[in-house]
Amino acid sequence: MNRLIAASGVAVASALVLTGCVAEVPAPVTSAPPMTESAALLEAQSTRIVDATMKELAAADENQDAGLLTDRVGGDAVTIRxxxxxxxxxxxxxxxxxxxQQAVYASAADTWPRTLAxxxxxxxxxxxxxxxxxxxxSIDADYQMRGWAHMIPGATVPAMPGTTTGSEQLSLDDDSxxxxAHAVLGDYLSLLREGPGAELNDAxxxxxxxxxxxxARDTLTDAAEEQDGEYMDTVESRTDSTYVMGTADGGALVFAPIAITSSFTVEDATVxxxxxxxxxxxxxxxxxxxxxxxDMIVMSIPGPDSDAKPAVVAADHNLIKVSGE
Amino acid sequence: MTVRTTALIAGVIGVLLLAAGLIADAQRPPTEVSAVAELTTAVVVYEPEMIAFAEDSTIGVEGKGDLVAVTARPADADAWLAEHEAIQVTGLPEWEVLATAPYGVDAATSASPSPSASPSAEASAASSDEPSASASPDASASPEPEVDLLADTSEDHWRDQWDGTDRLEITASDVAEGETLVVMSRDGSALASTDVGFEREVNDGWITPLIWWGAVLTVIGLIALILRFIDLRPAQAKYEEWTAKRQRTGDVDAELGTRRARRAAGEHLPEASLDEPDEPASAPTPDTGATPATGSTPATPSSPTEPGSATTPDPDTDTHEEGRS
Structure with a gap:
């Protein structure tokens, strides 16, 4: 009995000693380390998106079928295509x-909608x-290509932040x-409506x-007048589909769809x-x-320290419908 | 206390040390430990803090079927997880236990993070583990829609991905800093468990020396114990006889005039003097104080062949004489 007690004592003592031999559980990490690349999309992700988009677009182009533009192409892009x-x-x-693609600009946004250009x-x-x-x-939706525009000859795209930080996702009314951007875009649309003689032309x-x-407006106006007719066009912005990404110098790149209608009327004739x-x-x-x-225009708004003027760097004029009466 | 008794006591101590060392060796805590938590949801989350805490450790998740692990920015993962029931791993309260909490609930506000599942969660897990029981008898029943947790929503926000079957392992350092790791079963069935392998420091360097010291002392005690039961006197007698015989043989053969020859003749040899050099007469005098009283050599007077030493007064002689008388 005594031996049993002694053996138990030795065992318990050993266990106690061994318990003290194990290092303490390390202290928890209380703050998250910063991300090395905080843009919403890294290069690999944007490449996947672009490749999937181009694959879908190629399939639709081959069949001339816009019905195949389902997942990766949406919005105005489907209408135009x-x-x-x-x-x-x-x-x-x-x-x-x-x-x-030669350049990819990802958003830094934590919210939706967010963009990729x-x-x-x-x-x-x-x-x-x-x-x-x-x-x-939204988080559940795929990135969809919503529009495109060919660059204006001679125009340059402003420097954009890389994937380390990503581009700031701005609203049209962002007071930074x-x-x-809303005011600048409004001025440009006013210029389009008023013509080259407007004061805003120099802005x-x-x-x-x-x-x-x-x-085109001058030509059609003259043609209509020759037929005792009338030419009239309207220029409207589509603010719900307009997106603004911040540039590296504190400016912005505005992606703005524009709806334009041009009506040509003649007297006692058929157009x-x-x-x-x-x-x-x-x-x-x-x-x-x-x-x-x-239409789709891409406008560059220079940063606060720049003397440059806002400029349209890309634009496409897309006819989507002709209606007669 | 004799040498034998001392050796026996050392043997007893050795046995105790050896026993403690062997028990400690058997109970030695492993350096590599796996902390585990049971899961009851189809999704488990490791936030950036926990990934940083795990460092180079391996994170494992077990479940049935196809498992997939993905990483995302915390904001994106949070948005995705807002629509999915998930458990997050919150810490390591003990070396073998991972703390968990429902995702979206602040771990600090929860009463006590516990690895055990709540009763309601266990019930749901049990029901999801038995799909075949209800499905197989009624083959004509309408098939349930196939679920793919990953593909049912956009995958654009996921950065890295790992796939596995039944068990999936990810090295924490493979997850980019600041990103959230989300592991899920593709079919939406509950995961079984998650574990993280840690390497901890165990101060067990004393165990091996303890065993060796215990073994040495035990052997000493064992030898003393054996000698206690063996009569060595015949062997001792034989040895002494052999020694004496050997000495006699040597004396006969000693060359005349040598120290051995004089010693064999019974002559006392002069001893080296340690006295002061200005007292040459006392140099050969044996130190009466150091001479054992019981020895065969007479303490005083000195040998007649050295009369000078006999008459030399020794300041300590009186004291020694008194001491012996």
């Missing part, structure tokens, strides 16, 4: 959209690079920009997009439209025809 498929007849194909490689000498815009509406860097718009636009005609042509455009 569908119109381009409709216009394309025979061997004619819609404008090719380059799949290779890229600048494509130059597909050919005759075409300028394309700026694409992707939007993610002075004037706000923006010259761009070929508005030059072509003004030229005609170019043969290429006929597939988009909705209704019968009589003395009035209205062309509906869904």
């Amino acid at each position: 569908k119109a381009q498929y409709t216009k394309a007849t025979g061997d004619e194909t819609p404008v090719a959209l380059p799949a290779d 890229t600048v494509s490689a130059q597909a050919s000498e005759d075409e300028t690079p394309v700026i694409y815009l992707w939007v993610q509406d 920009l002075d004037p706000t 923006f860097v010259e761009d070929s997009y508005r030059d072509q718009l003004f030229t 005609s439209i170019p043969k290429a636009d006929e597939p988009l005609l909705d209704g019968e042509l009589d003395d009035k025809v209205t062309h509906h455009y869904l």
